[in-house]
Amino acid sequence: MIEQFTQELIQLIKTLPPASIYLVFLAIAYLENVIPPIPGDVLVAFGGYLAAESVVGVVPVLILTTVASVFGFMTMYWIGHRWGEQIEQKQKGVRVLRYIPVEYLNKVRSWMQKWGMGVVLANRFLAGTRSVISLAAGLGHTRISSTILCSTISSVLWNGILLGFGWVVHENWRLIGEYLSIYGKVILGVVVLYALIRIGIHYYRK
Incomplete structure (x- = not known):
């Protein structure tokens, strides 16, 4: 379903004038932080x-x-800042946010307690965790100026790399999507492995 949406969007972009193409990129770059499957x-x-x-x-x-x-990123930060405690407690009034796995959110919060703003700085490179990181930053009430700076640096580096690869491989730019899929799975695997190791160490010490 996601692949079909991507192909249809690409076909649409090819028919648009440059000014409209810029607007599409603007909208997609914003929405993919708020709606991760995009x-x-x-x-x-x-x-x-x-x-x-x-x-x-x-x-x-x-x-x-x-x-x-x-x-x-800052939209999700604001949501975490405003409704973070309700999200954690699964209280009523935030039904639209109940899809957020609280355990995952708590794990990201533990990362931030250990590595601080470095997690925000690396957020664009941590596929599958971006929305949760921004929520955790809001929930932790990180300094807004530092959060904006770190998320900006992360976005510049990541988007710059993707644009550069797209420029270099040219007609074969679709291959980047395949590599991104593999990269995302590797990152997810590392996160799961790290979590399992921490759980194992915790129970071993007990």
Whole structure:
């Protein structure tokens, strides 16, 4: 379903004038932080291909996707700041957020207690955890200025890498999506393995 949505969106983008393409990238970069299944990374790589074809400018795409990513991150930060405790306690009034796994949220909070803003700085590189990290940052009431700075740096680096790869591989930009899928699975595996090791150490010490 996600792949079909991606293909349809790509076909739509190909028919749009440059100004509208920029708006699509802006919207996707924002929404993929709020609605994680949206394949924002693949589309940023596609943006690199379009830039290589001189359809759009690589710098405007980088700026727009970075700004939108930060706004998306801070939207989830605000939700965590405003309703974080209700999310943790699964209280009424936040039904739309009940899909958030509390155990996962607590795990990310433990990361932040250990590594601080480094988790926010690395958030774009931690596939599958971005929304949870922003929620955890809001729940932990991290300093807004530092949070914006770290999320901006993370977005610039990650989006820049994707755009660069899309530019270099050109017509083969779809391969980036396959590598991103593998990368995401590796990151998820590392996270699960880390969690299991910590649980094992905890019970061993007890």
